[in-house]
Amino acid sequence: MEPMRLVQNEPPALHDRAMDNLRYIRETMERATPFTGISGLGEMAIGATALVACLIAARQPTFNLWLAVWLAEALISLLIAGWSMDRKARAVQMPLFSGSGRKAVFSLAPPVIAGGLLTIVLVRAGLPNAIPGVWLLLYGTGVITGGMFSVRAVPVMGLCFMLLGATALFSPPAFANWFMAVGFGGLHVLFGAIIVRKYGG
Amino acid sequence: MAKQSTAKQERKQDSDVNARAVTSKQKSAAPNLDRLIHERLRLGIISALAANESLTFSDLKNLMNTTDGNLSVHARKLEEAGYISCSKYFEGRLPKTEYKLTAAGRSALENYISHMESLIKQMRKT
Numbered sequence: 001m002e003p004m005r006l007v008q009n010e011p012p013a014l015h016d017r018a019m020d021n022l023r024y025i026r027e028t029m030e031r032a033t034p035f036t037g038i039s040g041l042g043e044m045a046i047g048a049t050a051l052v053a054c055l056i057a058a059r060q061p062t063f064n065l066w067l068a069v070w071l072a073e074a075l076i077s078l079l080i081a082g083w084s085m086d087r088k089a090r091a092v093q094m095p096l097f098s099g100s101g102r103k104a105v106f107s108l109a110p111p112v113i114a115g116g117l118l119t120i121v122l123v124r125a126g127l128p129n130a131i132p133g134v135w136l137l138l139y140g141t142g143v144i145t146g147g148m149f150s151v152r153a154v155p156v157m158g159l160c161f162m163l164l165g166a167t168a169l170f171s172p173p174a175f176a177n178w179f180m181a182v183g184f185g186g187l188h189v190l191f192g193a194i195i196v197r198k199y200g201g
Numbered sequence: 202m203a204k205q206s207t208a209k210q211e212r213k214q215d216s217d218v219n220a221r222a223v224t225s226k227q228k229s230a231a232p233n234l235d236r237l238i239h240e241r242l243r244l245g246i247i248s249a250l251a252a253n254e255s256l257t258f259s260d261l262k263n264l265m266n267t268t269d270g271n272l273s274v275h276a277r278k279l280e281e282a283g284y285i286s287c288s289k290y291f292e293g294r295l296p297k298t299e300y301k302l303t304a305a306g307r308s309a310l311e312n313y314i315s316h317m318e319s320l321i322k323q324m325r326k327t
Contacts, residue, residue, distance in 0.1 A: 015324035018317040024241070025248045025314065032249035032256070032264055148254065 040195030042084025046077045047188030054181040063128050067119075070180075104146040111142035129173035136165030136183045153198065157191040235313050237282050242267060242275045247310050250285060250302035258298040276300065284309055 053073035060066045115138040122130050140161025147154030161183055168179040238244050245265050250256060256264070262272050279285045284306030288299050302310075 015321055018320040018324075021239075021244070022314065022317050022321075025244065025310075028245045028248035028264070029252040032252040 039081075039084035039088040040192045040197075042080055042088075043188050043192030043195065045080050045084070045192075047185050047190075047192055049073060049076050049080070050188060051181060051185035054177055054185055057180070058177045067123075067128075067131075073184075107148070108142040108146040111138040111145075114138055129176065130169060132176045132179050132183075133165050133167075133169030133171075136161050136168055136179065138165070139184075140165055151195065151198075153191055153194050157187055160187050160191075234316060235309055237278065238284070238309055238313055240275070242271065243279055244313070246272075246276060246279060246300075247284060247302065247306055250300060251307060251310055255299050255301045258300070261300065279306070 050073060053069055053076075057066045057069040057073075060069060115135055118134055118138070119131055122128060122134065140158045140163075143158030143161060144155045145158075147158055164179060164183045164187070168176070168183075171179070238247050242265060246261060249261060249264050258272065258276075261276070262269065265272060276285065276287070280287050282305075283303060286301045286303050288301075290297055290299070
């Protein structure tokens with residue numbers, strides 16, 4: 001609550017102009033960021049679906065079913081990411097695939113494709129236990145390079161994914177589901193929330 | 202012609218402000234207002250670059266919704282002050298100009314923001 005001001009002639013003008021200048025800076029930055037528009041809410045939604053997927057996957061009796069659950073989750077995440085980024089880009093009236101937005105997508109795609117191919121190789125080689133670690137590691141790589149054009153929280157999240165993936169690779173396979181939950185669930189929700197709080201939406 | 206006269210006018214304004222700034226500095230401890238980025242379009246360029254790794258001339262032109270001439274005059278002023286850096290290259294046959302915010306530019310924006318904030322705080326107190 002603002003206390004009632006008694007003197008209200010000359011100072012408020014300066015005060016209003018300072019406020020106006022700050023508002024202008026914020027609006028310009030907002031208009032300029034959507035080039036990199038990562039949606040924090042979208043990320044939180046992806047994290048939430050990943051946690052659900054983790055619960056379902058952990059109950060599957062066979063490895064193939066486990067894999068199928070996660071592939072379905074990957075598809076759902078992709079849809080959520082596309083929809084939420086599009087919505088954010090629209091809200092600020094900026095084309096989604098311009099400037100660094102496009103750069104971000106192009107740098108995330110190669111490691112994800114590499115991850116897909118490595119999954120097939122690892123299944124064939126009879127090393128399914130290595131899959132969670134490899135996924136986390138490669139996803140983190142993509143997020144770091146893609147996030148270079150975005151706010152600082154994004155590459156930091158990528159780094160967390162890489163560290164988690166590296167740890168997962170050298171941990172007993174019994175923890176695999178926990179690593180998946182902490183990574184794709186926890187990190188997404190956490191950094192999504194940070195982005196919502198610090199950068200709005 | 203019109204463009205030239207506004208630029209001239211501005212230069213005059215700038216020097217006036219500098220003269221005034223010196224006297225006000227002697228009177229109060231308030232930080233000097235950075236006139237270079239106080240101007241709307243220049244403040245916009247700095248803000249847009251603060252939110253991006255780099256932006257091309259046409260990115261900035263679209264964002265600021267301004268003309269080529271206007272943008273290049275103001276961008277050059279910022280470049281001369283060392284607040285932004287500019288590099289030119291060819292993409293195929295198209296010449297591109299890319300701008301980046303320098304460390305000096307970023308701290309100038311931060312100073313400007315804290316200056317505005319302190320102005321607002323001061324008004325709240327009185």
